[in-house]
Amino acid sequence: MQKVIFTLCSNNYLAHAxxxxxxxxxxxxxxxFIIGLVDKRDPxxxxxxxxxxxxxxxxxIGFPFFEDMLAVYNVIxxxxxxxPYYLEYLLKRQGKGSKVFYIDPDIVLYSGMDKLSxxxxxxxxxxxxxxxxxNATVTMDELVALRxxxxxxxxxxxxxxxxxxxxxxxxxxxxxxxxVIDKPxxxxxxxxxxxxxxxxxxxxxxxxxxxYNISWWNFAERTVLKxxxxxxxxxxxxxxxxxxxSGYSVGSNYYTGRVSNxxxxxxxxxxxxxxxxxxxxxxxxxxxxxxxxxxxxxxFAPMKKEPTGVINRTKAGIKSLLKKAIS
Numbered sequence: 001m002q003k004v005i006f007t008l009c010s011n012n013y014l015a016h017a018x019x020x021x022x023x024x025x026x027x028x029x030x031x032x033f034i035i036g037l038v039d040k041r042d043p044x045x046x047x048x049x050x051x052x053x054x055x056x057x058x059x060x061i062g063f064p065f066f067e068d069m070l071a072v073y074n075v076i077x078x079x080x081x082x083x084p085y086y087l088e089y090l091l092k093r094q095g096k097g098s099k100v101f102y103i104d105p106d107i108v109l110y111s112g113m114d115k116l117s118x119x120x121x122x123x124x125x126x127x128x129x130x131x132x133x134x135n136a137t138v139t140m141d142e143l144v145a146l147r148x149x150x151x152x153x154x155x156x157x158x159x160x161x162x163x164x165x166x167x168x169x170x171x172x173x174x175x176x177x178x179x180v181i182d183k184p185x186x187x188x189x190x191x192x193x194x195x196x197x198x199x200x201x202x203x204x205x206x207x208x209x210x211x212y213n214i215s216w217w218n219f220a221e222r223t224v225l226k227x228x229x230x231x232x233x234x235x236x237x238x239x240x241x242x243x244x245x246s247g248y249s250v251g252s253n254y255y256t257g258r259v260s261n262x263x264x265x266x267x268x269x270x271x272x273x274x275x276x277x278x279x280x281x282x283x284x285x286x287x288x289x290x291x292x293x294x295x296x297x298x299x300f301a302p303m304k305k306e307p308t309g310v311i312n313r314t315k316a317g318i319k320s321l322l323k324k325a326i327s
Contacts, residue, residue, distance in 0.1 A: 002094045003098070004032050006033070006034040006056075006100070007021075007035055008035075008102075009037070009105045012294045013291075014035070016106050017050070020104075031113065032054065035050060036055075038078060039058070041057070042294055056086075070301070073179065073300065073301055075296055077189055080179055081175040083190055084171040087168050091168075099159045100157070101113065107154060107155070110239070111211075111241045124161050125156065125164060125201070125203060125205065126158075127206055128155050129150060129151055130150055131150075147183050148191060148217075149191035149193075151191070151195070175193070210222050211238040216247065216256040219269065222234060226274070248276065250280045251280070253267070255272055255276060
């Protein structure tokens with residue numbers, strides 16, 4: 001049965017994509033890894049550096065209306081909007097019996113994907129929830145999930161089936177015009193739409209294992225352990241399979257750039273220090289310092305900022321809820 005793993009990025013994230021690909025090759029050596037390049041080729045970049053990984057340019061997968069989407073989407077919105085189109089392209093290319101896994105470029109694999117592949121033997125789609133533990137009081141992580149979506153779409157696995165193609169077409173239709181960062185209206189790129197998917201489609205498996213898709217939004221319920229040369233989450237029964245370094249910048253004292261207060265400082269989480277240091281080194285080995293400076297050559301729409309009033313009201317509302325919850 002043909003399996004494939006792919007990611008999506010513009011030129012400035014190619015070091016991340018290469019780092020992910022190296023980890024795929026190490027942990028899943030029989031699974032091809034593909035970089036979907038959501039950008040134009042840059043003459044300053046030597047793309048042979050990314051071999052043996054295949055690069056598939058966004059304008060080569062057969063969807064001419066991408067130009068219309070580019071006119072209204074910024075770089076984050078467009079990179080996420082093309083995801084279901086790549087899923088369709090790769091499922092059709094790989095053919096019947098195939099399984100296709102999307103993984104964000106800022107993820108590293110530490111173990112094999114056999115469990116996820118086995119899930120797709122009896123399911124059409126597999127997702128990882130943002131959270132897996134019900135707390136007695138309201139948490140910031142719960143509020144984050146309600147704003148951004150209850151599944152993190154840094155990962156999705158699908159298999160070739162009629163129901164999967166029905167799902168992919170549904171997702172494409174919504175992302176063609178509504179893959180935006182507009183949290184006040186309840187929209188967050190491709191991710192928030194998937195909250196609805198289990199209502200409409202059969203064979204969706206929600207996989208809550210803590211060793212999968214660990215990131216800043218679920219650190220409160222997950223602790224990194226090390227035994228020998230392997231990482232585990234919470235206890236030795238949960239090997240770390242993939243870690244999502246969402247929002248992290250090399251050299252930062254914070255484990256994500258999404259927030260910047262003491263709670264999110266690496267020094268507050270000694271269990272994370274080694275794995276983040278290792279990730280920084282991997283990125284540097286893959287030309288991170290050079291590639292992070294590459295400006296995308298595609299003409300994306302400008303990044304939109306939430307109005308200051310909305311941001312302040314949201315922060316005040318979250319603080320008020322948390323204060324009430326713990327009082």
